[in-house]
Amino acid sequence: MSQQMAGAKGSSKMTGAKMVVQALKDQGVEVVFGYPGGAVLPIYDELFQQNEIRHILVRHEQGAVHMAEGYARSTGKPGVVLVTSGPGATNAVTGMTDALLDSIPLVVLSGQVPTFLIGTDGFQEADTVGITRPCSKNNWLVKDPAKLSETIHQAFHVATSGRPGPVLVDIPKDVQFAESDYTPPQKARVSHYQPKVKGDIEAITALVEMLEQAERPILYTGGGVINSGPAAGQLLCELADAADIPVTSTLMGLGAYPASGKNWLGMLGMHGLYEANMAMHDCDLMINIGARFDDRITGRVNAFSPNSRKAHIDIDPSSVNKVIRVDLPIIGDVGHVLEDLLRIWKSRGRKTNKEGLAKWWKQINEWRAVNCLAYKPSADIIKPQYALQRLEELTRGMDRYVTTEVGQHQMWAAQFLHFDGPNRWMTSGGLGTMGYGLPASIGVQVAHPEALVINVAGEASWLMNMQEMGTAMQFRAPVKQFILNNERLGMVRQWQQLLHGERYSQSWSESLPDFVKLAEAFGCKGIRVDHPDQLDDAIKEMLAYDGPVIFDCLVEKHENCLPMIPSGNAHNDMLLPSDEIRAIQGAGAALV
Amino acid sequence: MSPLQIQQGSSKHSAYDLRDPYTEVLERHTLAVIVDNEPGVLARVIGLFAGRGYNIESLTVAETDHQGHLSRITIVTTGTPQVIEQIKAQLGRIVPVHEVHDLTVEGDAVERELALLKVKGKGEARIEALRLAEIFRANVVDSTLESFVFEMTGAPTKIDAFAELMRPLGLCEIARTGVAALSRGTAAC
Numbered sequence: 001m002s003q004q005m006a007g008a009k010g011s012s013k014m015t016g017a018k019m020v021v022q023a024l025k026d027q028g029v030e031v032v033f034g035y036p037g038g039a040v041l042p043i044y045d046e047l048f049q050q051n052e053i054r055h056i057l058v059r060h061e062q063g064a065v066h067m068a069e070g071y072a073r074s075t076g077k078p079g080v081v082l083v084t085s086g087p088g089a090t091n092a093v094t095g096m097t098d099a100l101l102d103s104i105p106l107v108v109l110s111g112q113v114p115t116f117l118i119g120t121d122g123f124q125e126a127d128t129v130g131i132t133r134p135c136s137k138n139n140w141l142v143k144d145p146a147k148l149s150e151t152i153h154q155a156f157h158v159a160t161s162g163r164p165g166p167v168l169v170d171i172p173k174d175v176q177f178a179e180s181d182y183t184p185p186q187k188a189r190v191s192h193y194q195p196k197v198k199g200d201i202e203a204i205t206a207l208v209e210m211l212e213q214a215e216r217p218i219l220y221t222g223g224g225v226i227n228s229g230p231a232a233g234q235l236l237c238e239l240a241d242a243a244d245i246p247v248t249s250t251l252m253g254l255g256a257y258p259a260s261g262k263n264w265l266g267m268l269g270m271h272g273l274y275e276a277n278m279a280m281h282d283c284d285l286m287i288n289i290g291a292r293f294d295d296r297i298t299g300r301v302n303a304f305s306p307n308s309r310k311a312h313i314d315i316d317p318s319s320v321n322k323v324i325r326v327d328l329p330i331i332g333d334v335g336h337v338l339e340d341l342l343r344i345w346k347s348r349g350r351k352t353n354k355e356g357l358a359k360w361w362k363q364i365n366e367w368r369a370v371n372c373l374a375y376k377p378s379a380d381i382i383k384p385q386y387a388l389q390r391l392e393e394l395t396r397g398m399d400r401y402v403t404t405e406v407g408q409h410q411m412w413a414a415q416f417l418h419f420d421g422p423n424r425w426m427t428s429g430g431l432g433t434m435g436y437g438l439p440a441s442i443g444v445q446v447a448h449p450e451a452l453v454i455n456v457a458g459e460a461s462w463l464m465n466m467q468e469m470g471t472a473m474q475f476r477a478p479v480k481q482f483i484l485n486n487e488r489l490g491m492v493r494q495w496q497q498l499l500h501g502e503r504y505s506q507s508w509s510e511s512l513p514d515f516v517k518l519a520e521a522f523g524c525k526g527i528r529v530d531h532p533d534q535l536d537d538a539i540k541e542m543l544a545y546d547g548p549v550i551f552d553c554l555v556e557k558h559e560n561c562l563p564m565i566p567s568g569n570a571h572n573d574m575l576l577p578s579d580e581i582r583a584i585q586g587a588g589a590a591l592v
Numbered sequence: 593m594s595p596l597q598i599q600q601g602s603s604k605h606s607a608y609d610l611r612d613p614y615t616e617v618l619e620r621h622t623l624a625v626i627v628d629n630e631p632g633v634l635a636r637v638i639g640l641f642a643g644r645g646y647n648i649e650s651l652t653v654a655e656t657d658h659q660g661h662l663s664r665i666t667i668v669t670t671g672t673p674q675v676i677e678q679i680k681a682q683l684g685r686i687v688p689v690h691e692v693h694d695l696t697v698e699g700d701a702v703e704r705e706l707a708l709l710k711v712k713g714k715g716e717a718r719i720e721a722l723r724l725a726e727i728f729r730a731n732v733v734d735s736t737l738e739s740f741v742f743e744m745t746g747a748p749t750k751i752d753a754f755a756e757l758m759r760p761l762g763l764c765e766i767a768r769t770g771v772a773a774l775s776r777g778t779a780a781c
């Protein structure tokens with residue numbers, strides 16, 4: 001079928017499989033995370049016969065997708081995944097959904113049964129484009145070899161343009177064998193999908209005016225700042241510091257404004273800091289930069305920041321007015337908009353409401369003094385917060401990347417670890433996917449072989465994709481698995497304690513493996529620590545080891561993650577550690 | 593009361609905020625969506641409505657530009673103003689979607705639908721059906737001694753009215769195309 005379709009441009013003919021590899025090379029792809037199977041064998045054959053693209057053989061396709069996410073988030077480049085048809089593709093679905101919700105650019109290539117078998121329930125046939133339609137930004141089933149290379153280039157364009165996201169190209173096996181002309185990236189038609197990056201200047205000027213007058217402004221930043229690139233983060237810092245505006249961030253945006261910066265309030269939201277949530281509630285001007293008013297952020301919508309005017313900078317028009325109505329939407333890329341904003345603000349004389357700001361900061365400092373992350377220290381049990389504080393202290397200044405699993409440990413990591421730059425913090429925010437952190441850490445390590453990569457994990461989450469330790473070993477990815485082992489599905493247990501009458505239904509981690517022996521079985525290093533006095537030495541041992549480590553840190557089993565805004569509460573209606581201590585004292589030992 | 597003063601079992605304290613949605617007036621809008629005529633595009637559009645819980649009252653689709661392989665999807669939907677804005681924004685971010693027009697706000701639009709109605713009957717009822725068909729400017733496109741198939745084009749409300757009148761006269765089957773719509777005047781020319 002390809003022969004007739006091929007144009008007479010004199011360009012080189014090659015098989016579909018070769019085109020796939022050529023297209024990846026032309027897109028600058030260095031590494032592919034994948035797993036072979038019948039429907040992708042021709043592509044694997046081509047990968048075998050070249051040396052430019054590295055292939056990381058995973059142990060489960062979900063692992064491949066999370067690795068690609070880790071790679072993408074720590075480099076800003078798209079992650080590439082290669083899986084076979086049927087089960088290979090369905091195993092990729094969780095990772096794709098994760099990438100969709102967190103706006104991570106991924107290109108997933110899947111094999112498909114030959115075109116003449118499609119629709120016959122062929123062996124390992126699944127309606128992959130049907131299954132992945134709701135979890136991809138776009139997807140394509142390529143039946144015509146003449147369109148294959150162009151489609152792959154379009155896939156890269158779509159994954160990385162506008163609001164990034166995962167895309168999938170489904171390639172039937174006969175298309176991989178068929179010969180056709182290769183279309184280079186420059187000739188691929190991508191014209192119609194060109195999201196707008198420049199913001200409306202009038203709207204930006206209006207925002208500058210609001211900013212000049214605001215008494216209580218706040219910058220509410222999100223993953224969009226990270227996705228926009230390092231320049232956006234620098235512009236954000238410049239704006240915050242020059243105009244002296246406090247900055248808070250969602251889970252996704254941590255690091256865009258440095259945690260060591262003077263205007264940093266910490267993360268906001270359900271487990272965000274008191275000062276951040278209070279400032280959001282009481283501000284008079286909220287500037288949302290690349291965040292999306294997620295329900296973990298807003299709390300009760302009709303009590304959300306009742307007295308503020310709200311501006312929203314986002315590249316995706318569908319994010320605007322979806323949850324919270326805003327007064328001033330600005331559609332565009334964060335970096336471009338901030339550049340214009342700063343330029344206009346400077347040209348108008350760098351005005352701010354100095355008097356208002358002074359009062360605002362005074363108020364904020366009072367909130368800060370509440371010390372909302374305080375916890376009851378212990379001399380003989382490792383508190384999870386303490387473990388993270390020590391980890392932070394002992395890794396300060398290192399070239400460090402952190403991934404997490406999902407649960408209490410994730411929130412504590414967000415509260416207690418500090419990020420001074422973007423792309424250093426990889427966590428599953430939107431989907432909350434347990435099992436994300438271990439493979440993601442491997443993806444990060446593949447991209448940054450010399451760096452220190454730590455996955456802060458809960459024991460339950462970690463088990464969900466622990467088979468990927470095999471991948472870490474095979475590819476010499478010295479990832480450190482820092483497991484805060486409370487022998488509980490801690491976050492579930494916390495909700496059951498607070499909201500379900502302390503009925504702990506299925507929230508134990510029973511029959512846990514011996515993590516040290518497990519490490520030995522994988523051929524890496526295992527460390528167990530259960531006493532605060534031994535913690536520092538154990539962490540140092542982990543850091544000194546030149547290979548993957550499974551670090552089993554036995555922590556307090558019943559610690560609650562606070563502060564907490566219970567769902568349906570307003571931002572200024574938070575549970576604080578002091579409330580809990582009071583409540584525990586009041587209610588006797590029930591909670592301990 | 594639990595130790596932390598949270599009422600147990602109240603949905604307010606579920607993992608999600610189960611508040612009442614804003615109670616606001618529902619509006620009916622007609623949208624014209626220009627898309628690449630590729631496999632899967634219609635599924636993506638419909639999947640968006642199904643997945644996000646939006647209404648589809650009517651949906652019409654056909655390729656309108658054979659050279660450019662563009663199709664025009666006409667969707668009639670209802671929702672609060674906020675939901676309608678969301679629908680348009682969500683449609684707009686679908687990669688193969690080129691344009692989204694809200695004909696309801698962009699100005700006056702002509703809306704037409706084609707219907708085929710089969711009416712079975714004898715004697716007086718049959719004569720009455722034919723008489724009403726004339727008044728409604730419906731054409732007879734098939735007839736036997738005991739039945740007619742009427743073809744009529746008009747606004748959906750006109751078709752509703754005609755079908756209502758035909759019901760007691762032996763209406764036994766009806767096929768409707770859904771709404772096709774264009775803005776009036778020179779807009780979009």
Ligand SMILES: Cc1ncc(C[n+]2csc(CCOP(=O)(O)OP(=O)(O)O)c2C)c(N)n1
Pocket residue numbers: 405406407408409410432433434435457458459460461462484486488489490491492
């Ligand atoms: C795949 C998946 N299944 C279920 C959940 C619901 N869930 C959220 S946190 C959590 C417990 C996690 O336990 P662990 O990994 O040990 O972390 P901890 O909260 O104890 O720190 C569960 C089950 C989820 N987020 N993801």
Ligand SMILES: [Mg+2]
Pocket residue numbers: 407458459460484485486487488489490
């Ligand atoms: Mg746990």
